[in-house]
Structures are given as structure tokens and as C-alpha cells.
Amino acid sequence: xxNFSPGPGVLFHDVLExxxxxxxxxxxxxxxxxxxxxxxxxxxxxxxxxxxxxRLLMNIPADYEILFLQGGATQxxxxxxxxxxxxxxxxxxxVNGYWSNFAAKEASKFCNxxxxxxxxxxxxxxxxxxxxLKISSESKYVHYCDNETIHGCEFDYVPDVGDKPLICxxxxxxxxxxxxxxxxxxxxxxxxxxxxxxxxxxxxxxxxMLTNNKNDIPTMLNLVKxxxxxxxxxxxxxxxxxxxxxxxxKIFDMGGIHEIxxxxxxxxxxxxxxxxxxxxxxxxxxxxxxRSKMNVPFQLKNEQLEHEFIEQAKVQGFIGLNxxxxxxHCRVSLYNAMTMDGVVKLCNFMVEFSTYRVLC
Amino acid sequence: xxNFSPGPGVLFHDVLExxxxxxxxxxxxxxxxxxxxxxxxxxxxxxxxxxxxxRLLMNIPADYEILFLQGGATQxxxxxxxxxxxxxxxxxxxVNGYWSNFAAKEASKFCNxxxxxxxxxxxxxxxxxxxxLKISSESKYVHYCDNETIHGCEFDYVPDVGDKPLICxxxxxxxxxxxxxxxxxxxxxxxxxxxxxxxxxxxxxxxxMLTNNKNDIPTMLNLVKxxxxxxxxxxxxxxxxxxxxxxxxKIFDMGGIHEIxxxxxxxxxxxxxxxxxxxxxxxxxxxxxxRSKMNVPFQLKNEQLEHEFIEQAKVQGFIGLNxxxxxxHCRVSLYNAMTMDGVVKLCNFMVEFSTYRVLC
Numbered sequence: 001x002x003n004f005s006p007g008p009g010v011l012f013h014d015v016l017e018x019x020x021x022x023x024x025x026x027x028x029x030x031x032x033x034x035x036x037x038x039x040x041x042x043x044x045x046x047x048x049x050x051x052x053x054x055r056l057l058m059n060i061p062a063d064y065e066i067l068f069l070q071g072g073a074t075q076x077x078x079x080x081x082x083x084x085x086x087x088x089x090x091x092x093x094x095v096n097g098y099w100s101n102f103a104a105k106e107a108s109k110f111c112n113x114x115x116x117x118x119x120x121x122x123x124x125x126x127x128x129x130x131x132x133l134k135i136s137s138e139s140k141y142v143h144y145c146d147n148e149t150i151h152g153c154e155f156d157y158v159p160d161v162g163d164k165p166l167i168c169x170x171x172x173x174x175x176x177x178x179x180x181x182x183x184x185x186x187x188x189x190x191x192x193x194x195x196x197x198x199x200x201x202x203x204x205x206x207x208x209m210l211t212n213n214k215n216d217i218p219t220m221l222n223l224v225k226x227x228x229x230x231x232x233x234x235x236x237x238x239x240x241x242x243x244x245x246x247x248x249x250k251i252f253d254m255g256g257i258h259e260i261x262x263x264x265x266x267x268x269x270x271x272x273x274x275x276x277x278x279x280x281x282x283x284x285x286x287x288x289x290x291r292s293k294m295n296v297p298f299q300l301k302n303e304q305l306e307h308e309f310i311e312q313a314k315v316q317g318f319i320g321l322n323x324x325x326x327x328x329h330c331r332v333s334l335y336n337a338m339t340m341d342g343v344v345k346l347c348n349f350m351v352e353f354s355t356y357r358v359l360c
Numbered sequence: 361x362x363n364f365s366p367g368p369g370v371l372f373h374d375v376l377e378x379x380x381x382x383x384x385x386x387x388x389x390x391x392x393x394x395x396x397x398x399x400x401x402x403x404x405x406x407x408x409x410x411x412x413x414x415r416l417l418m419n420i421p422a423d424y425e426i427l428f429l430q431g432g433a434t435q436x437x438x439x440x441x442x443x444x445x446x447x448x449x450x451x452x453x454x455v456n457g458y459w460s461n462f463a464a465k466e467a468s469k470f471c472n473x474x475x476x477x478x479x480x481x482x483x484x485x486x487x488x489x490x491x492x493l494k495i496s497s498e499s500k501y502v503h504y505c506d507n508e509t510i511h512g513c514e515f516d517y518v519p520d521v522g523d524k525p526l527i528c529x530x531x532x533x534x535x536x537x538x539x540x541x542x543x544x545x546x547x548x549x550x551x552x553x554x555x556x557x558x559x560x561x562x563x564x565x566x567x568x569m570l571t572n573n574k575n576d577i578p579t580m581l582n583l584v585k586x587x588x589x590x591x592x593x594x595x596x597x598x599x600x601x602x603x604x605x606x607x608x609x610k611i612f613d614m615g616g617i618h619e620i621x622x623x624x625x626x627x628x629x630x631x632x633x634x635x636x637x638x639x640x641x642x643x644x645x646x647x648x649x650x651r652s653k654m655n656v657p658f659q660l661k662n663e664q665l666e667h668e669f670i671e672q673a674k675v676q677g678f679i680g681l682n683x684x685x686x687x688x689h690c691r692v693s694l695y696n697a698m699t700m701d702g703v704v705k706l707c708n709f710m711v712e713f714s715t716y717r718v719l720c
Contacts, residue, residue, distance in 0.1 A: 001390035005397040008598060013384075016392050020383035024376055030361035030677070032376050034557040034603070037365040037680055070430040070559060071580055074594035078578030109576055192595050197394040199430060199559045199597035216469055218438030218581065220431055234434035235552050237559035238368060239599060243394070317390070320397055 002342040005320030006149055006295060007172065007193040010337040015196075015246045026242075033242050038235050047231070050245035057248055057257060060181050060204060067203040067223075068231045068241050073099075073171045073190040076201055077106035079221045080167060080186075083214065085111035085140045092116045092139040094159065097124050097148025098326060099169060107143070116142060124151040127290040133159055141165040141185065147173035147292050149193075150324040152284065152331070154292035158183045165209060173294045174202070175251065175336060177261045185209050193294075194336045196243035251336070260336050267334045267343045268293035274347040281354040297323055297331040306330055309353055318346050362702040365680030366509055366655060367532065367553040370697040375556075375606045386602075393602050398595050407591065410605035417608050417617060420541050420564060427563040427583075428591045428601045433459075433531045433550040436561055437466035439581045440527060440546075443574060445471035445500045452476045452499040454519065457484045457508025458686060459529060467503070476502060484511040487650045493519055501525040501545065507533035507652050509553075510684040512644065512691070514652035518543045525569060533654045534562070535611065535696060537621045545569050553654075554696045556603035611696070620696050627694045627703045628653035634707040641714040657683055657691040666690055669713055678706050 003010040026033040029042060036043050051066045060066065071079075080103075085091050090112045093104035107113050114136045115121050117128035135142055142161040147154040149172040158180070159166065165185030174189035181187070186209060191200035205223065213224040219233065220226075226233055251260060272291060275282040275298055284291070284298040300306045306329060310321050323329040334343065363370040386393040389402060396403050411426045420426065431439075440463075445451050450472045453464035467473050474496045475481050477488035495502055502521040507514040509532040518540070519526065525545030534549035541547070546569060551560035565583065573584040579593065580586075586593055611620060632651060635642040635658055644651070644658045660666045666689060670681050683689040694703065 003391050003395050005395070005400075008395055008397055008595065011392065011395055016384055016394065019394075020380055023380035023383065024373075031363050031679070032371065034376065034379075035363050035365070035368055035371055037368055038558065039685060040365075040680075070432065070435070070597075072430065072594045075430070075578065075580040078580060082578070106579060109578075190595065197599050198398065198595045199599065218435065218442070218469075218578070219466060220435040220438060221578065234432045235368065235550065235558040237430075237597075239557050239559065319391070320400075325399060 002318045002338070002346060003320050004318060004332045004334075004338065004346065006324065006331060006333045007190070007335070008198050009193065009320060009333055009335050011196065011243075012247060012250045012337045015243065015250055018246055019243060034239060036238060038232055038238060043238065046245065047236075047241060050241055050248065053245060053248040053252070057251060058175075058179070058181065058204075063207050064181060065205050065207055065210070065227050067205065067226055068236055068244070069201050069203060069226060070199065070237055072198075072201050073169055073188060074102070075221070076169070076188050076203070077103040078110070079223065080141070080143065081107040081110040082217045082221055083212065083223045084165070084209070087111060089140045090114055090136045090138050092135050092142040092161075092164070094128060094133065094142070094144035095121055096127055096153055097145060097151040098324070099148055099150070099171070100143070100145040103143055103145065103169060111140070114139065124148070125153065125285045125290075126287045127153050127155045130157065130160060133161075135161050135164060139164050141167050143167045143169070145169040147171075147294055149295045149333075150297070150327055152286050152292040152295050152297040153290045154294065156289065173292070175257065175260065176264050176294055178257050191240050191244060194247075196240050196247055198240075200237040200240035200244070202244070263340065264293050264334065264336070267338065267340055268296070270340070270343050270347055271296055271332060271334065274350050278350070278354050281358065282350065294335065295331060295333045297327070297329060299329045303328070305357070312353060313346075313349060316349055318349060362678045362698070362706060363680050364678060364692045364694075364698065364706065366684065366691060366693045367550070367695070368558050369553065369680060369693055369695055371556065371603075372607060372610045372697045375603065375610055378606055379603060394599060396598060398592055398598060403598065406605065407596075407601060410601055410608065413605060413608040413612070417611060418535075418539070418541065418564075423567050424541060425565050425567055425570070425587050427565065427586055428596055428604070429561050429563060429586060430559065430597055432558075432561050433529055433548060434462070435581070436529070436548045436563070437463040438470070439583065440501075440503065441467040441470040442577045442581055443572065443583045444525070444569070447471060449500050450474055450496045450498050452495050452502040452521075452524070454488060454493065454502065454504035455481055456487055456513055457505060457511040458684070459508060459510070459531070460503070460505040463503055463505065463529060471500070474499065484508070485513065485645045485650075486647045487513050487515045490517065490520060493521075495521050495524060499524050501527050503527045503529070505529040507531075507654055509655045509693075510657070510687055512646050512652040512655050512657040513650045514654065516649065525566075533652070535617065535620065536624050536654055538617050551600050551604060554607075556600050556607055558600075560597040560600035560604070562604070623700065624653050624694065624696070627698065627700055628656070630700070630703050630707055631656055631692060631694065634710050638710070638714050641718065642710065654695065655691060655693050657687070657689060659689045663688070665717070672713060673706075673709060676709055678709060
């Protein structure tokens with residue numbers, strides 16, 4: 001099976017084998033990781049090691065905290081404005097796809113949202129250029145989504161927002177490339193793409209953002225309190241944390257993020273070449289400059305043909321190729337654990353399918 | 361190892377073995393359960409089956425919805441008042457331990473909280489009797505915690521609150537006894553006690569509670585929306601849902617909740633007898649009538665002796681015996697997956713330890 005799902009999706013086979021191997025006896029403790037109490041020294045050590053690995057892997061400076069929380073990225077859409085803005089404050093959102101739009105709408109419940117890229121708002125086929133961004137002078141922060149999983153657009157630069165805190169939803173491309181953490185006030189990412197199983201959101205936050213301890217918001221959404229409690233205000237998502245740690249180790253073993261990034265480029269290039277060379281059998285809407293290297297939505301001539309494509313692919317062992325239910329069509333997700341071999345095989349199938357159909 | 365942790369704690373060995381067995385190939389799908397996409401028909405079927413099993417097991421009427429959410433029970437402490445009360449509304453809380461107190465304090469951020477058992481508020485060694493409860497006439501709901509995990513008090517009756525909706529935190533004793541669901545407007549329980557691994561809260565809610573779609577609260581805390589989306593407003597906690605389903609099946613195989621309840625009584629009786637027969641070597645604070653059958657906190661003469669007890673127990677393979685960090689001392693948790701054999705062995709150790717110490 002080659003799993004091209006947008007998340008939850010493919011995980012490293014080595015990681016899954018390791019999880020299986022010690023499922024009944026975690027680190028020779030005599031118990032399963034699923035039975036490990038979060039107040040035990042053993043769990044504290046696991047948490048510390050997992051954070052440490054990520055810090056090394058992503059070169060995260062010492063003045064940034066790492067949190068592992070529940071609720072996914074969608075919950076962060078509320079958590080962020082509730083923590084960093086008051087009712088009458090202004091905040092900035094760059095909106096160029098489903099998720100950044102969702103985040104902006106959620107924030108508008110709690111404060112005043114300015115759309116920074118109003119000149120090309122609603123064009124979900126691009127990322128706005130730096131020159132298109134108009135940041136409010138009194139803005140409390142600027143939020144954007146680095147990779148729009150559904151619409152398949154990915155930023156090829158980090159927006160310069162001056163002295164405003166920059167907050168980034170990196171759910172679907174976190175761990176896929178080297179980033180300069182210092183440019184960000186906060187980065188967050190749902191776990192079920194490149195990190196591990198569903199049920200967690202990873203947060204990297206600069207410590208000087210954690211000053212406003214707002215007692216009138218839900219405690220479980222209070223980032224100051226969550227940070228003070230080292231992600232353990234209540235029982236944390238232990239199993240996703242554990243699998244994340246194994247994934248981080250696997251990436252180290254592969255040579256680090258640098259190697260991952262090289263593989264990512266090769267895989268994306270192969271797939272886009274296949275689409276570009278299909279004589280319009282497969283097409284995509286995204287402007288080439290902003291094409292995502294993680295999630296590649298594309299279309300065939302009509303819905304019937306797309307259905308056949310997805311079904312025949314499934315028979316051949318390629319799964320997860322349907323587009324998001326909000327937009328339909330097809331989509332290939334190329335997360336870190338997808339091998340080049342899998343991409344080559346999929347591309348071969350795409351060529352065969354199109355050749356056969358054109359001949360029919 | 362005998363794991364007496366308060367949660368996460370011991371799970372059924374059969375369940376863990378099954379998880380291990382199909383970790384690389386869930387239901388012969390060719391992928392791991394950790395790689396399963398939540399928008400796939402396969403996951404929808406898993407979710408439906410899991411809900412169905414629980415409905416049968418707990419005899420949940422058709423007009424109740426079942427939800428599997430993130431954030432744990434602590435997040436529900438905010439979710440409940442945000443959904444069911446407005447700023448100036450009154451709500452009732454019965455407070456007789458750490459968790460019910462936490463829930464009441466959290467609710468007081470969002471509405472007016474009346475403590476229903478004011479006459480014995482702060483006595484964390486009892487559950488208030490029905491006659492001690494003074495429910496406000498204009499109350500939007502009454503909240504209580506059926507089993508206080510830290511203080512070890514468990515209700516032996518369901519409060520009669522007239523026509524007010526009754527909401528119950530059953531985190532630590534859910535699935536341990538037969539309950540009449542119809543008496544409740546809503547029941548919720550963190551997953552990491554009797555249900556499965558950490559990272560989920562299970563909610564059973566009467567459909568007529570889901571009328572107030574409040575658009576000004578965080579979407580991920582909006583019970584109407586969560587219910588409309590069948591627990592899938594965003595990616596749900598797939599792995600805990602999967603393990604919960606295996607746990608429900610295991611309980612069926614054991615003969616259902618009725619058999620679990622019988623075992624529970626025997627295990628608790630054995631442990632309390634051991635404490636009661638120790639000539640004051642082990643003591644507990646809870647009033648006998650309200651002793652929890654799930655979590656048994658107890659003390660030894662002094663902290664040094666408690667430390668030795670916990671350490672020696674660990675050497676013998678009994679883990680998780682320390683009390684909650686907020687109160688100290690010792691605690692034994694007797695969740696469903698703990699065998700009678702484990703309880704007998706622990707009790708034998710307790711007798712040996714006390715005999716040896718008394719002789720010394």
C-alpha cells in the first residue's frame with residue numbers, strides 16, 4: 001500500500017515497527033507506553049528527551065518553549081486570539097486558502113481581524129507576495145498558514161512583518177524543510193502529517209510571548225498556564241508524544257532535515273513533471289511559483305474520470321488520492337514518510353492511466 | 361508488574377496484545393491504524409461500530425449522542441458552562457473534592473456558580489447526602505463529580521435535581537458500574553482510566569441539550585457543532601477511539617458491565633479489609649459510606665514510612681502507589697483491567713510490610 005492521504009497519512013515504517021516491538025513492554029519497564037502515568041519520572045524523561053530531539057533537529061533557540069497539546073491546529077485558531085488580543089485589539093491575518101480563512105474567521109469572534117492581503121484575498125491559487133501585504137500599525141500579531149493543505153499553495157518566503165509577532169500554522173509542512181525559527185513568534189502544527197498520529201498539536205513559542213496570563217479564558221487554552229505546566233495542565237497526549245520522539249530520531253538517522261528537504265524536492269519535482277507532461281490530462285490551479293511540495297491537488301477532465309482514476313489507483317495499492325470534501329477532485333500528499341519509490345510508482349500509474357484513457 | 365496508577369494506568373492485556381498484533385496492518389488494510397485517514401469510509405465505520413458497542417454496553421438510549429473529543433475532562437470544565445450558560449446565568453456545582461472544585465472554579469469565569477452543598481463544602485471526606493443539596497431554582501444545570509479520584513470519595517446514589525439537567529464527570533469510574541443514563545443530561549469521562557490511552561474525553565449527551573449553537577465561543581468547544589460533525593470538526597483522536605472499541609469488546613467478552621461491577625466490589629472489599637485490619641498501620645480519611653471503589657487513598661504513620669512503602673512495593677513489582685502531588689500519601693487505583701490476583705498480591709505485600717515494620 002502507498003498511502004498518499006493528506007493526514008493522518010503515511011508514517012515511517014521503522015517507527016511503526018518500533019512501536020509494535022515495544023507495545024507490551026516500553027523501554028523494558030514491564031508496562032505499555034499506553035499505561036505510563038504522566039506524573040512518573042519516566043514520562044518526564046520521555047517528554048524532556050522528545051523536546052530536546054526536536055530542539056536539535058529544528059535548531060530551536062533556547063528562548064523558545066516547546067509544547068505538546070491536545071485539540072489540533074483548529075483549536076489553536078481560537079487559542080491564539082484569546083491569548084494575544086483583547087476584544088478591541090486589531091490582529092492581522094494573511095488569507096489564501098481554506099485553513100488561513102478558517103483561522104481568520106475564528107479570530108474575528110474575539111477581536112478585530114484585518115486581512116493583510118486584501119488586494120488578492122479569495123485567490124486561493126497563490127501566496128501573496130511581500131509587496132501585497134498591508135500590516136496594520138497597531139496589530140497585535142500577524143498570522144499566516146505556510147502551506148495550504150487543501151488548495152496546495154506553499155509560501156516560498158517568510159513574510160517580513162517588521163516588529164509584529166509572526167505566528168505561523170505549519171501543520172502540513174512542518175519538518176519538511178529548514179526554517180529560521182527566530183523569524184517567528186510562534187509556530188504550530190497538527191501532529192498527524194509529518195510528526196505522528198492524530199490527537200496532538202505541537203507548539204513552538206518565543207518565551208516573551210508568554211506574558212499575558214488571561215484568567216478569563218478557558219484554562220486549557222491558556223498558553224501561559226500550559227507552558228508553566230510543561231504541557232501537563234492535565235494528562236497530555238502521551239502516545240503521540242512518544243511516536244513524535246521516534247519520528248524525530250528517525251529523521252536524525254536519515255541525516256536530518258536537510259536530507260528530508262532534498263528528498264522532498266525530488267519527490268515533488270517528479271510528480272509535477274508527470275502532471276506537466278500529461279498534455280493537459282492532469283491539471284492544477286496553483287500558480288507554479290507557489291506550488292506546494294507537500295500537497296498537490298489536481299484535476300482530470302471530469303468528475304467521472306476522477307472517480308475512475310481514484311478507484312483504479314486504489315486497486316493498484318495507491319490510496320488517499322481524493323481531494324478534500326470541500327473542493328473535490330484529486331490530491332497527492334507527499335509527507336516525509338512517503339518514499340521516492342512510492343512516488344515513482346504512482347507517477348508510472350498516472351502515465352499509464354492517462355495513456356490508456358487517451359487511446360480509448 | 362502490577363500497575364495501580366490513577367490514570368493513565370493498567371489496560372487489558374488482551375487489548376494491548378491486539379493493538380500490537382495489528383499495528384502494522386489494521387484489519388488487513390495494509391496500513392497501520394495510525395495512518396488511517398479520518399475521512400475514509402473505513403474510519404467512519406470504525407467510529408460507528410465503537411459508538412454502537414458503547415451504546416449496547418451501557419444501555420444508552422437513542423436520544424443520547426456519543427462524542428469522542430480531545431482536551432480531556434479538564435477542557436470540559438470550560439466547555440460545559442460556555443455551552444449551557446450565559447454570563448448572568450446561574451449554574452449549580454456540588455463540590456466535594458479537587459476535581460469538582462476545579463470544575464466549579466472554571467465555570468465561575470463564565471457564569472454565576474452556586475455551590476449546592478454549601479453546608480459541607482470543603483469537606484473532602486464525604487459525598488453530600490441528598491438532603492444537603494440546595495439547588496438554585498433558576499439554575500441552568502447541576503454538575504457533580506461521581507468519583508473524586510484524588511480524595512477517594514464516590515457517590516453511592518445519583519442526585520435528584522428535579523427538572524434541572526444533571527451533568528456528571530465520571531472520568532474515573534465510568535464503565536465500572538451499571539448506571540441509568542436517563543437520569544443524566546450529560547456524562548463525560550477522560551479516556552485514560554477505564555477506556556483506553558490518554559488524549560480523549562468521551563461524552564454522552566441528551567440530544568435536547570444541543571439547542572444553543574453559540575457562535576461566540578471557540579468552535580472546538582461548541583458541542584452543537586462537534587455533534588453535527590460526528591466528533592470530526594477536525595481530525596479526531598483516532599487511536600484512542602480504536603483502543604476504546606477494543607476495550608468495549610473485551611468487556612462484552614467478560615460478560616458485560618454487570619460482571620465488571622461484581623469484580624470491582626470484590627477487589628475494593630479485599631483492599632479495604634486489608635487496611636481496616638491493619639490495626640491503624642494504614643488509615644484513610646474518607647467516611648466509609650462514601651469510600652471510592654476505584655481510587656483508594658490512604659496514609660501511613662509518616663512521610664518517611666510512606667516513602668519506604670512505595671519504594672519497597674516498586675521493588676516487588678507494584679507501581680503507581682504514590683498519592684496525587686497535591687495531597688501526597690499513598691493511593692491504590694483499582695481500574696477494570698486490574699486483576700483480583702494483582703489486588704491479592706498487593707494486599708499480601710501490605711500485610712507483610714506492616715508486620716515487618718511493627719516488629720522492627
